[in-house]
Each structure stands twice: as C-alpha cells, then as structure tokens.
Amino acid sequence: MLPEKFGKKIAAAGLPEKTKDQLRSFLEGKEITDAQFKQILDRVIREYQSTRIEACEAVGVIAAQSIGEPGTQMTMRTFHYAGVAEINVTLGLPRLIEIMDARKEPSTPTMTIYLEQDYANDRDRAREVSWKIEAAPLHEFGDITTDMEQMQVVVHINTKVCEKRKISPMEIMEKSPKNIRDRRHYRDFEHEIDEENSRVAFTPKDRESYQNLFQLAEHVRNVIVQGIDDIERVVVRKETGEYILYTEGSNLKDVFEVAGVDTTRTRTNNISEAASVLGIEAARNAIIYEALSTLGEQGILIDVRHIMLVADMMCMDGEVKQIGRHGIAGEKESVLSRAAFEVTVNHLLDAAVANEVDELSGVTENVIVGQPIQLGTGDVKLIAVKPEN
Amino acid sequence: MDTKLNVLTHVMVPDHTIMSEEEVRTLLSHYNITTEQLPNIFHDDPAVKAIDAKVDDVIRIVRISHTAGRAESYRLVIKRPKK
Missing domain, CATH: 1.10.150.390 (DNA polymerase; domain 1)
Known part of the structure; x- marks a missing residue:
C-alpha cells in the first residue's frame, strides 16, 4: 500500500489524472525513501512540463499536417461490409470527408443498439426488440391482391407472421390506412376492416380509372406498419457475450423510446443527430470516435490530440460546424x-x-x-x- | 417508457454542472479572460435542458479525456441564433 504522505503529494501535484494514476500504480508496493520519492515526483513533473505544448505554437497547422499526410494513404473509394455484420458502411477517405464536412446525413447512417440486461442475453428477446425497430412494410404480413372487377385492393393478414412478430392483426389493420394517410400523404381512398377474417379492403375514391387503383395498391404494399420508418434493416449479433443490434438507417430519438434499448450506450454514426438528441458535447465525442475509428480501420495511427483539436474547433459555438468555407474558415x-x-x-x-x-x-x-x-x-x-x- | 430519456446518463455525454458566480470569477481571473471568450453551448441543448441551466450561466464540463484521463472544460450558455 502506498504511504498516505506520498498519496497526498501525488494528488496535489500539477499533473494530469492519468499520469497520477500511472505513478500510483508504479509506486505500489515498492519500498522507497522520502528522498527517493521526492526525486521521482520531481522528475515526473519536469518530464511532464517538457512535453507540454509551448505558448504560441501553431497547433492547427501541426494538426492539419498530421492528419493530411497519412490521409493521402487512405483508400480513395471504399464500400465495405464492415466486420462480419452484413451492414454496408462508408469508410476511408469519403467517410473522413463526411465527418469534417459535418453533413446533416451520412451516406450510410447506421446505429449500434445495445440492449438492457434482461434482453441482452436472450436471443429471442433481442429478436423481439429488433422487430419493433426494423421498418416492415405491409406486404410482409400477408397477401395483397388487386381486384380489378370490384375496384379494390384486398389484404389478407397472415396471423402466423403476426404472432411471430409479436403484433396483433387488428393493430396492423388499424395502422395501415392511418399510416398511408399520415406518412405517405395519400388520402383518396376508403377502407373496410373485416376483423373475423383478418382482412382489409381498400377502395379508391375515384373508381373511373385503373391508374388510381394501381397507385393505391402500391401504397398499400409499401406502407410501414411495424418498426421505425428510417431503419431499413436490423442485424442481431452476439458480441462480447451480449446481443447487439446493428441497423441500416438511423433514428436515435425513436429508438430510445423502444422498450429494452439501453439508452446509456446506444450510439449512431450520424453526428448531427447525436448533436440534436444528446447535445453538443456528445457530438464532440462522436466526431472523435468516428474519425478515430475511420482512420484506425485503415491502419493509420494519428495522435488523438490532433483529432480532439479538430473536434473542439467544430463544436466551439454550440453547434457542429464544418471545416470549410461554410463553417470555421468562412467565419x-x-x-x-x-x-x-x-x-x-x-x-x-x-x-x-x-x-x-x-x-x-x-x-x-x-x-x-x-x-x-x-x-x-x-x-x-x-x-x-x-x-x- | 415510464421516464423521459435522461441524456446525462449516456456514455457519450460528459458531466455538466452549473458553476456558481464565485467559481466563474476565479475561472475568469485565472485565465484572464471574459465570458465571451469561452466556448458556447445553446440554451436548448439537451444537456443544458437536463441540468436546467439558463442563458448566461457558465457550465463546467468534466470530460473523460483520451490523454489526460480527466479534463475540465467550460461553456457559456447562449441563445440559439435565429436562422
């Protein structure tokens, strides 16, 4: 055990927390005299002082060079299936440019959804959460037939699919006409629900032309009845002993409202979304994390300090600003x-x-x-x- | 969901605390700056709303730093400018 007098001196020293921790763990269990301790501490402090950046040093230029030079080694165009999850993610230079440009929407938005304790270890429950997140159009829940004679589109709900996906047929039947009106903004139709046979019939208001019927059929086929609209695909994978969901498409706000989702660890690669849902500090962390992992994936090692400086500059004014004439350079x-x-x-x-x-x-x-x-x-x-x- | 999402519990969100006037005074005199020279944060930022800070408050942010282990940062709450 480290003597208390040494501990106090370390705590009071003008050093970063990490260095103090390293010093403490180094001295742990070692027999040293007061004089030796003083010598060690002084040396550490002196060493630390000499590594600090000097006043008037052009850190921005150093950061620009340090990121720019290895950046030339990056793959110009890569569409990668990152890891084993068959989710498509933009990587390499295009992704780095995307981060620095502070695009509102990345070209391949994805989320990593962590689950709460009870869900994370159970494959079936993890799957249940994924049903609630993945956007599923109506045609996945039953047969859709276009009846030209009667001028109507008939949907027979498959109750087995509903049972598997933990949603009642009635919910689907009520949701589908509502979502066609609200989300797809198509209102020229009437519907009729037959609960007993779990069957819905859609009739266009204007029965003169077949065009309307086919248009309606298209809306009925593709209306999202379960899940979150923006999330096109969900992949469930087991990693480090727990089930994690990877998604194609991102909607942090709605995903946080799904039961079973761990709201403390779930993250998105859409930085502007992180800024609006979690705040500017989260956006700063997201920029650092995304830039580091993009560079790291390419085998490029850049000191975090340079990336932290870039992230700090981008988040200075309370919102994420791009590096360029519409952002930092332009102001x-x-x-x-x-x-x-x-x-x-x-x-x-x-x-x-x-x-x-x-x-x-x-x-x-x-x-x-x-x-x-x-x-x-x-x-x-x-x-x-x-x-x- | 029974409770509203608490952004402060998220791993990407560092600790935010409102600084007292006394603390702000010592901070400003230590660096010899004015509050305008601090980085900003908007009044409708989710983290600001969570700690209920008002415009002109100074917020202390304790980050988990890659390099220093623990790093303090400060932001001044400002009104979001109209587009």
Whole structure:
C-alpha cells in the first residue's frame, strides 16, 4: 500500500489524472525513501512540463499536417461490409470527408443498439426488440391482391407472421390506412376492416380509372406498419457475450423510446443527430470516435490530440460546424484570411461593400501583407523596463 | 417508457454542472479572460435542458479525456441564433 504522505503529494501535484494514476500504480508496493520519492515526483513533473505544448505554437497547422499526410494513404473509394455484420458502411477517405464536412446525413447512417440486461442475453428477446425497430412494410404480413372487377385492393393478414412478430392483426389493420394517410400523404381512398377474417379492403375514391387503383395498391404494399420508418434493416449479433443490434438507417430519438434499448450506450454514426438528441458535447465525442475509428480501420495511427483539436474547433459555438468555407474558415474575423481560402473575389467584394476593416492580427493576413507573423517567437514583443533613478 | 430519456446518463455525454458566480470569477481571473471568450453551448441543448441551466450561466464540463484521463472544460450558455 502506498504511504498516505506520498498519496497526498501525488494528488496535489500539477499533473494530469492519468499520469497520477500511472505513478500510483508504479509506486505500489515498492519500498522507497522520502528522498527517493521526492526525486521521482520531481522528475515526473519536469518530464511532464517538457512535453507540454509551448505558448504560441501553431497547433492547427501541426494538426492539419498530421492528419493530411497519412490521409493521402487512405483508400480513395471504399464500400465495405464492415466486420462480419452484413451492414454496408462508408469508410476511408469519403467517410473522413463526411465527418469534417459535418453533413446533416451520412451516406450510410447506421446505429449500434445495445440492449438492457434482461434482453441482452436472450436471443429471442433481442429478436423481439429488433422487430419493433426494423421498418416492415405491409406486404410482409400477408397477401395483397388487386381486384380489378370490384375496384379494390384486398389484404389478407397472415396471423402466423403476426404472432411471430409479436403484433396483433387488428393493430396492423388499424395502422395501415392511418399510416398511408399520415406518412405517405395519400388520402383518396376508403377502407373496410373485416376483423373475423383478418382482412382489409381498400377502395379508391375515384373508381373511373385503373391508374388510381394501381397507385393505391402500391401504397398499400409499401406502407410501414411495424418498426421505425428510417431503419431499413436490423442485424442481431452476439458480441462480447451480449446481443447487439446493428441497423441500416438511423433514428436515435425513436429508438430510445423502444422498450429494452439501453439508452446509456446506444450510439449512431450520424453526428448531427447525436448533436440534436444528446447535445453538443456528445457530438464532440462522436466526431472523435468516428474519425478515430475511420482512420484506425485503415491502419493509420494519428495522435488523438490532433483529432480532439479538430473536434473542439467544430463544436466551439454550440453547434457542429464544418471545416470549410461554410463553417470555421468562412467565419474568420479577417477579410484577407477568408479571401485566401476559396472564392476570393466574393469575399473581397462583400468586404468592400460592407466597409470591413482588417486588423491584421492573424497569420494568413500578415503573410499576405508581408509582416512578421504572430506565432512562436514572432508573437513575443521585447519589453524593456527602464531602471528608476 | 415510464421516464423521459435522461441524456446525462449516456456514455457519450460528459458531466455538466452549473458553476456558481464565485467559481466563474476565479475561472475568469485565472485565465484572464471574459465570458465571451469561452466556448458556447445553446440554451436548448439537451444537456443544458437536463441540468436546467439558463442563458448566461457558465457550465463546467468534466470530460473523460483520451490523454489526460480527466479534463475540465467550460461553456457559456447562449441563445440559439435565429436562422
């Protein structure tokens, strides 16, 4: 056991928590004298101080280079079936660009849904949750026939399928006309429910043309009666001793409302969705996680610090901003700095119209006008104190 | 679902706490800055709503950092600008 006096000194030292923990576990059970301990602690502190980034260091440029150079090694275009789950995910450079551009919707949104204790170890219960999430159109629940003579679309619900999917035939029969009206915005029809034979008949309002009938039949076939609209597919997989659901399509808000879903671990790869449902800090974490795993999958090792800096910049103002002219680069204070990055003429013209003034406080603008830049030693002004007498 | 989703329990959401005026004063004088220089967070952010913070409050965020183990960060609550 670490002596208490050492423990207190470590806790009070100006070191990061992780370093303190490492120091504690290193010293655990070792016989050391006070003098030795002092020497070790001083050395650690000195070492830590020397690894800290110096004031006026251009961290942004270092981050840009550190991500940019290995980025050239990335696969230009990859559509991968990540892991064994047969879910299609965009990876490589296209995905990295997507993250940095802060797209509202990624090209392949997916979710990783964790389940609560009772559900996570039981295959059947995990499957039950997946039925509630996966969007299922009406044609999966029975036979749909178009009766040209009677001018109607008849649906015979298959009760066995309903039983398997844990949904009552009545629920489907009530939901289907309602969802055609509300979700698909098609209202020119009437319906009739025959509960005994679990049969629904849809009739178009205008019975003059067959076109209406076929249009209606198409809506009836494809109306979503069970699950969440945006989630096209769910794959149940057992990983590290528990069942996890992987989805194609993402809707964090609705999935959180499904019983059995673990709302503390379930995540999405749609960053703007994470920002709106869980907040800006969650979005920051999502950017770091997504960027790291995209790069890691390609076998590229980039220090987290660079990615953290990018994520911090993107989330500075309370919302996720892209790296580019519609985000961080476009909102810089200086006119010259903005003009140096894409659409030069527009920026100069707008600045002239608005009578903008450039303070020349940044790096780019000072390079343009040919002054020393305020970075590193360039940021230090010499101050002489005149001796009094 | 019996209770509303509590975003603060999610693994991706770090701890958010409202700082007292005294704490804000020491923070600002320590870094020699004004509240405007802090990063922002919108008043309708789910985490802000969960801790019931108001506009102009400063929030302390304790992140689980990849590098430091535990890192503190601060954000000023602002009104979401209209589009």
